[in-house]
Each structure stands twice: as structure tokens, then as C-alpha cells.
Amino acid sequence: MFDEKELNYFTLRKQIKEIVNNKSGLKEIRLAILGDNNTNYFTEILKVIFYKLGFYLEVFESHYDTISQQVLDENSDLYKFRPRYVLLYTASNYLKKKLLDTEEKERSTFAVKYIEFLISIWDKINNSLQCYIIQNNFEIPLERYFGNYSLKVQDSVSNIFLGINRSIIESSIKRNKILINDIEYLSSYHGKKYWDDDKLWISAKTICPMEFLPSIAMNIAQIVMSCEGKSKKCLILDLDNTLWGGVIGDDGIEKIEIGNLGIGEAFSTFQRYLKELKKRGIILAICSRNEFEIAVEPFRKHPDMVLREDDIAVFVANWESKAKNIEYISNVLNIGIDSIVFIDDSVFERNLIKHIYPEILVPDMPEDPAEFVKHLNQLNLFETISYTDEDKKRAIYYRDDRLRNEEKKYFTNIDDYLKSLTMVAEFKRIEEVTLPRISQLIQRTNQFNLTTKRYSEKELVDMLYNENMYSLYVTLKDKFGDNGIVAVLIAKREKEILVIDTWLMSCRVFSRGVEYFTMNEFVKFARDKGFRIMEGVYIPTKKNKIVSNLYKGMQFTLSESKADGSAIWRLDTLEFNNFPVFINKL
Amino acid sequence: MKKDDIRIVVNEIFREIFNDTSINIQDNMTANDIEGWDSLAHIIMIAAIEKKINIKFTLKEVMLLNNISDLLLCVEKKLETRH
Numbered sequence: 001m002f003d004e005k006e007l008n009y010f011t012l013r014k015q016i017k018e019i020v021n022n023k024s025g026l027k028e029i030r031l032a033i034l035g036d037n038n039t040n041y042f043t044e045i046l047k048v049i050f051y052k053l054g055f056y057l058e059v060f061e062s063h064y065d066t067i068s069q070q071v072l073d074e075n076s077d078l079y080k081f082r083p084r085y086v087l088l089y090t091a092s093n094y095l096k097k098k099l100l101d102t103e104e105k106e107r108s109t110f111a112v113k114y115i116e117f118l119i120s121i122w123d124k125i126n127n128s129l130q131c132y133i134i135q136n137n138f139e140i141p142l143e144r145y146f147g148n149y150s151l152k153v154q155d156s157v158s159n160i161f162l163g164i165n166r167s168i169i170e171s172s173i174k175r176n177k178i179l180i181n182d183i184e185y186l187s188s189y190h191g192k193k194y195w196d197d198d199k200l201w202i203s204a205k206t207i208c209p210m211e212f213l214p215s216i217a218m219n220i221a222q223i224v225m226s227c228e229g230k231s232k233k234c235l236i237l238d239l240d241n242t243l244w245g246g247v248i249g250d251d252g253i254e255k256i257e258i259g260n261l262g263i264g265e266a267f268s269t270f271q272r273y274l275k276e277l278k279k280r281g282i283i284l285a286i287c288s289r290n291e292f293e294i295a296v297e298p299f300r301k302h303p304d305m306v307l308r309e310d311d312i313a314v315f316v317a318n319w320e321s322k323a324k325n326i327e328y329i330s331n332v333l334n335i336g337i338d339s340i341v342f343i344d345d346s347v348f349e350r351n352l353i354k355h356i357y358p359e360i361l362v363p364d365m366p367e368d369p370a371e372f373v374k375h376l377n378q379l380n381l382f383e384t385i386s387y388t389d390e391d392k393k394r395a396i397y398y399r400d401d402r403l404r405n406e407e408k409k410y411f412t413n414i415d416d417y418l419k420s421l422t423m424v425a426e427f428k429r430i431e432e433v434t435l436p437r438i439s440q441l442i443q444r445t446n447q448f449n450l451t452t453k454r455y456s457e458k459e460l461v462d463m464l465y466n467e468n469m470y471s472l473y474v475t476l477k478d479k480f481g482d483n484g485i486v487a488v489l490i491a492k493r494e495k496e497i498l499v500i501d502t503w504l505m506s507c508r509v510f511s512r513g514v515e516y517f518t519m520n521e522f523v524k525f526a527r528d529k530g531f532r533i534m535e536g537v538y539i540p541t542k543k544n545k546i547v548s549n550l551y552k553g554m555q556f557t558l559s560e561s562k563a564d565g566s567a568i569w570r571l572d573t574l575e576f577n578n579f580p581v582f583i584n585k586l
Numbered sequence: 587m588k589k590d591d592i593r594i595v596v597n598e599i600f601r602e603i604f605n606d607t608s609i610n611i612q613d614n615m616t617a618n619d620i621e622g623w624d625s626l627a628h629i630i631m632i633a634a635i636e637k638k639i640n641i642k643f644t645l646k647e648v649m650l651l652n653n654i655s656d657l658l659l660c661v662e663k664k665l666e667t668r669h
Contacts, residue, residue, distance in 0.1 A: 010602065010603075010630075010634055010637075013630070014602070014605075017605070038626075040626055041626065041629075041630070198645075199643075199644075199645045199648060200629070200633075202645055203629060203645060203648045203649060204625075204626075204629040206629075209633065210629075210630060210633045211633075211637070
């Protein structure tokens, strides 16, 4: 998120003093670092990076090389600290020494034994703590004892390291609390020639030179931000000199540089990069000062355009200010301003947007379009902790959404429109197979979220087997496509009362009556289970104002309201009248 | 870089790393005379000098350079052999 220039070790280190004085009011994140090397240097920088991102990092640091002791002793300081994140920070140099000191005949089992050790550490931690574990892979050592042939020798140092890295990934895929800190990538990115430093390893036991520590810290911070639901979801793009060379309004469709014309290939390369992001679920929107018909023409007709109109979720081209248009885009897509990244070649526009919306991420752009991809990639804008089928389909949802909106224009009456959608929904108990998507919704949903409790998958699994908890979800389909799982409701029995602990809904399906459908079904569910009284809780956050009075509209009456803005609402299920909805139950 | 310039640059680095703008390094000073000059800060200080003056200390130097006169002399020698 920060530019490499901002990640200077010595400059960052100077900011440590500031943190102590300014930490009040910042959200605290508890992270434990367990290392087999000297983590002190790194911890300082990690704290500064979190501070710059607006968080206070409370760190527990194990003594040098005490990973096993901390993890295996149930009364250790690690468990007393109760971290939300455990960072296993292990050095390639340490592992290498261990390997080189291993007898040849033992080497064939070295990787397997090491992975078994790591897994035992992970499982032991997760048995006691509901936390994420951030595990690094290992920089493949530079030494090639057989030269290029090393890769053909089964038990060469290179191959053992490659094997360990692969096994770490494979084992982590089966455990969703294990997140990968890709040190092998970072070391290659910065250059192993510079990364590998025996002098520093011997004298200070740091895994790499100081100058690269900010880059590792940033990597960790991005993983944590993603767990905290602070992901970026949408790229808003300028057109002229951003997606193609030249000015479409002046040069016309035949003269803009794209494909084979002039420096066009640089822009095609950039478009391919964007298209790949779109395929993985990042929403693309256009915001351009142009006549709409002129601006959209290349997307429809230019043979060398990689991006097509269908790839763009919202296409805004007019003469309004970009600030106003961005607000419009965020409304249409129903996404928070802080989940937007704004890309524009103009310094003026970038500064304006930074000024008006400090929450929007506005990367500086290189002058040379041939550097766009490298520059944006380096910022690692779209870190994620999961990738589900829903992500793959997201682009299609938004396209369907656009079609829905277009259709809307033909109906003057909203009911007629909703009827025409022929919506079908399911209301079901959560099963384990749906947990990845459910957990993702729980992590990401900010607006329609009554209590904003970020349960982990592990906690959700526990709820499934708790007979006093009822975990439910809603799916929605219509004639334009399948929206998948769109709402989650978790309730628990408290004596005679059924308390709605969590209720959230994807912003994609606002204003279609899904919340009323959910309540109709849930009241029926409650009655079937023999509950008469139901309680709903609202806990305010910066983003969920939209549902502050939801329960009122759901026929609940206010039972208690607290100074912090939270409230408890009650409903007598026998007095409840079903809401009219245009959704059929499957 | 002249002898005096080296002293100024190194002094500046000391002020920054040990967070004290009043530091004036003297030849007879050792790690005991400067607050915060522990093994951790030592490595950072060495890295800062390497980066700033674009030289490389050897492992042995890193481990032994814990007084100002040796440090300045060492930097001086490295710069001489570079030219």
C-alpha cells in the first residue's frame, strides 16, 4: 500500500517514539512473534507500519529460538498474551544450517520431518487459541552444490527447500487459519544477491539486511489488514493516457495508442493486468471526463482493446467532477469509499481525490505506461485471505446488476420490477461446505451488519455443533443470474428467548426485499422451535448506520437502548405478520 | 571525503540512530559513553554508515568496532583504498 520510497528502514525507525504518545484511540491488534532468529529489529518496524496504517500493534515477542517451548507449554506467556495473530518468523539460514548438519542418509526424510514439526506447532497453537497463524516459506539458498544440475538431484539442498515450501502451501490450504508470508517471493523480488547476508546473520541473526525489513513488515500488515476486513474491492480507472495513449475525444478511435500503434502495447499489457484482476473478482469501474458515447466506443469497437464493456461494472463518462462521480460509483456498487483504489495519470486529479477522500487509495503513477504494471503490482493492493467461487463470479454479478438496473428503467413501479425479476431464495441451516463463503461474508460485510461480529471459521464450526445456536443463510437467484449466498443469520437460545446474535446481508442485494424474506422465514423457524419471544441486537459502527432502525421496520419494539448507541429490540412472534415479498422460497 | 567530513557524517548518523541531537563524538568514546549503544543499535549504526558512505565493513570489523577512533580510522582507510 505504501510506495517503496516510503519504506525506508531508517526513516521508519525514527517514528517509533511517536507511537507511544499517539496510541490512544487507535484500534489495538495483538500479535505474537515467535522466531528462531533475532526478531527485535523487525518488531520495531512492524509496529511503525501498523501505526502508519492507523493501528496500534501490541506485540509479544518470544525469546530468541524458543518457538517450541512457548507453543508446547500451555502456561507459557504466549497463551497468556492471547494474540489474535501468531507470526511464525523462521529463518532460511537457520533451517539451512540444520539441513547441512544432517547426515546424508537422513536427508531424504528431512523435509517430511520438518513439515510434521511445523504442523504440530500450528495445530497446538490453534487448539488453544482462536488466532490466525502467519507462516513464512523459505528463501531457497543461493548455493547450488551441483550447479544447474542441483534441480535433478532429489536430495539436493535446493530440492529439499523447494519441497518444504511446497508442503507448507499444501498443508496450509487444508487449514484456513494458516496464512502464508511469501518470503521466497520477497527475497527474489529484492534480489537474493542482496538479501542473503552471512555477515548480518552471524553478527545480528537477522533474516535479511535492515533495508528489506519494511517490505516484510508491509507484507505482514497487508495480510492482517485483509483478515480485519480492510480489503480493497474496486479499481476506478481513468481512460485517456491511462488505458490507452492519447485523447479519445481529440484523436478519435483510429489514433489512440493501443495494441500495435505507437507505444500501444504498453497499454495493452496494462489492460491484460487489469483483466486478470477482474477475473479474480476485483471490480473495475471507469471514471472519465468525456462524452459517454465517445468514451465507450473503443470498448465496443476497437479490435485491440483487451477490456470490453462487459468487463466494466460501472462506466461513468461525463463532465462532472471526478469526486462526484466516484461518490456515484460507490453508491451504485454499494461499496465503501475505503475499498476503492483510484488510478489516474493526472497528478491534478490524483491530488484532488486524495484531498477529498483520504480513505481512497490513490497510488502515484509512473510517467511511463510501460511501468504501470510493475508499479501497481509492487503495492500489493488486493491481498486476500481466501478465494472462493463467489469471488470468481463477482464480475458476473456486477454485470448482471447492471442489466437489472437497465431493466429497472422500463418499470415505473418498483413492485412490478421486483416481480419481473422472478426471484427465488433458499433459507437453510449452515453446513460445513458453505463455511468459506459464510466466513468471507462475516469478515467483509460492513453496512448491513447488525452486530459486526467477525467470527472465524473455527468458531463457526463450533456453533454448528452447539445445540443452542442456530446458524442460517439465504441464497438468491433471479432471471439474470445466481447471487449465491447473500445473507447470514446466527441466533442463540438464551433461556426462553431467541437472540439474534448476528445478522448480515451482502450489499449486492439491497432493496430487493431479501431482509423481509429472511425475517418471514426466521419467525417461522422460531415458532417451529417453540420460541415466542425474539430479541434483536444492534451495535453501531462507522459503517452500519443503514440498519440502525432495521428492527423497528421488522415489527420489533425497543426494549433497551444504551449510551454507546447500541440497542436491544424485542418481537412477540405470535404478533408478527408476514411481510409481502416478491421472492419465492425454493 | 576528507577526515573532518567523515567525522561530521558519522556524527550525524550517531545522532539519528541513538536519537540524541546533542551527541558530539570524540575519539576516546566507547559504547559505554553513548546511551543506547547496545548490540542491537550497533548493527543498525553499522548498516547506516555502510549505506550512507557506500562502504562495507567486514564481519570482524562489525564485531570489534566499538569505539569512535577505531571506527573513524576504519572508514578512512576504506575510503582511501577505494580511490
